[in-house]
Amino acid sequence: MRKVLSFFILTISLCFIIASCDDKHDGYPEEPGTDEPDIDEPVEQTAFWEHTHLAFMGLKGSVSHITERSYSLVEDAEEEPVVFFEARFNEDGMLTAYNSTGVEMQPETRGNVWISPSCYAYEYDGDGKMSKIIVNTVGEIPVEYTLKYGEHTNYVPLIFPVGPMEYFLVKGLESITSSDRTIQYVFNGTEASYASETWMGQVETVFQYEPESVYPIRKTATTTLEGVVQVTETTRYTYDERGGLVSADYKAEDGEGRVTERTIIRYYENSLLLLKSKATDAYGTTMDWNYTYDADNLPMKSEFVMGKNSENEVNDEEYYEYLTFDGQGNWTDSKQKQSSFINETHQDGEVGVCRIFSYYKKND
Incomplete structure (x- = not known):
C-alpha cells in the first residue's frame, strides 16, 4: 500500500511543490477561487518577480551560505544528520548554487560547478540578470543552459528550478x-516553447500569453x-495585480x-x-494538503488527507516549533514532527532541524 501511495506522491510532485487544498471534492477539485488571504502583512511594493531569491526563501540579512539538516532527538543516537538542502547566494541576494539531494556539495572541480546529483549552479551578467545555469547529475556530463534577453517586458518562465521554486518568471527572456x-x-512575443526527449517520447512544451498580459496564462x-499522442498536460495560471502567482490548475x-x-x-496573496x-484527484484517488503559517510567515502546521470521507481515509500532519534565532532573525534550531506524506524527503516522526548560516560582512 505504501508503495502505491509513494507512486501517487511522486507523480503529483511533477506539478509543483507540495501543499494543500479545500476539504470538499466533487469528482475533480473545484476551479481556483479568489479567497481572501489569511496572511495580511503585505510585502514591499517591488515587482513580484524582481524580489531577491533570499526574499522568496524567507531568509533575512546578507546570507552567503545556508545548510539545513535534521538530527535525532534521541540522546546518543548514532544516526547521521540528514541534509535537507544547501544553498549559496551572491551579495545581491541571488542564488549561485542549490542542492536539495541530501548529498553534501563537493569541492569545486569545474569552474563554479559542484558535482552532486541534481545540483544547480547559477551565474549572472553585469546587470544582475541570470545568464547561465549549470545542472549536475551524478554519472552525467554537466549541462550548461545559456540565457539571452531582449527589450520586451514580458515575464517568461524558466525551464529549470530556481532553488526550491519550481515555477519562476524572469523579465525580458x-x-x-x-x-x-x-x-x-524561444519566446516569440506570443508564446515560449521548446521540445525535449523523455523515456515516454518527445515532449512539446508551450507557454501561451494573452495580448493584454505580460504573464503566461497557460502551459x-x-x-x-x-507520432501518437500519449499524454497532454495543461496548466492554467492566475496572478494578482502585482504579478504574484495566485493559483495553478x-x-x-x-x-x-x-x-x-x-x-x-x-x-x-500578499506573500x-x-x-x-493543494488538492489532487489522480486516477480516482483524492489527496489534499493544507499549510498554515504564523505572523512571520513561518510554517506552523501542514495537514494531509487521502480519500477524505471514505472508509479508507488516511490522515497525517507535520508541525513545527522554532527554538532559537540568530541575530539576523533567521531561525537556527527547531523541533518538527515530520511526515513523508507531506514531503517525500522528510522522515516519519519527531526530529530536530538546525540551520547553519554564513553572512557577508558589511563594508565599513
Missing part, C-alpha cells in the same frame, strides 16, 4: 540554449511517441482524452509564493 544542443527554448505539454489527459489527474494549487493549499 528571449531564449535558453543547452550546451548539449537538446534544448532550444501545454504534449507527449508523443512515434493542472490537468493531465491520456491519448484518448480521458482525464487521469487534476491538481489545483493555491498560494497566499512570496507561500503555498496555501
Whole structure:
C-alpha cells in the first residue's frame, strides 16, 4: 500500500511543490477561487518577480551560505544528520548554487560547478540578470543552459528550478540554449516553447500569453511517441495585480482524452509564493494538503488527507516549533514532527532541524 501511495506522491510532485487544498471534492477539485488571504502583512511594493531569491526563501540579512539538516532527538543516537538542502547566494541576494539531494556539495572541480546529483549552479551578467545555469547529475556530463534577453517586458518562465521554486518568471527572456544542443527554448512575443526527449517520447512544451498580459496564462505539454499522442498536460495560471502567482490548475489527459489527474494549487496573496493549499484527484484517488503559517510567515502546521470521507481515509500532519534565532532573525534550531506524506524527503516522526548560516560582512 505504501508503495502505491509513494507512486501517487511522486507523480503529483511533477506539478509543483507540495501543499494543500479545500476539504470538499466533487469528482475533480473545484476551479481556483479568489479567497481572501489569511496572511495580511503585505510585502514591499517591488515587482513580484524582481524580489531577491533570499526574499522568496524567507531568509533575512546578507546570507552567503545556508545548510539545513535534521538530527535525532534521541540522546546518543548514532544516526547521521540528514541534509535537507544547501544553498549559496551572491551579495545581491541571488542564488549561485542549490542542492536539495541530501548529498553534501563537493569541492569545486569545474569552474563554479559542484558535482552532486541534481545540483544547480547559477551565474549572472553585469546587470544582475541570470545568464547561465549549470545542472549536475551524478554519472552525467554537466549541462550548461545559456540565457539571452531582449527589450520586451514580458515575464517568461524558466525551464529549470530556481532553488526550491519550481515555477519562476524572469523579465525580458528571449531564449535558453543547452550546451548539449537538446534544448532550444524561444519566446516569440506570443508564446515560449521548446521540445525535449523523455523515456515516454518527445515532449512539446508551450507557454501561451494573452495580448493584454505580460504573464503566461497557460502551459501545454504534449507527449508523443512515434507520432501518437500519449499524454497532454495543461496548466492554467492566475496572478494578482502585482504579478504574484495566485493559483495553478493542472490537468493531465491520456491519448484518448480521458482525464487521469487534476491538481489545483493555491498560494497566499500578499506573500512570496507561500503555498496555501493543494488538492489532487489522480486516477480516482483524492489527496489534499493544507499549510498554515504564523505572523512571520513561518510554517506552523501542514495537514494531509487521502480519500477524505471514505472508509479508507488516511490522515497525517507535520508541525513545527522554532527554538532559537540568530541575530539576523533567521531561525537556527527547531523541533518538527515530520511526515513523508507531506514531503517525500522528510522522515516519519519527531526530529530536530538546525540551520547553519554564513553572512557577508558589511563594508565599513
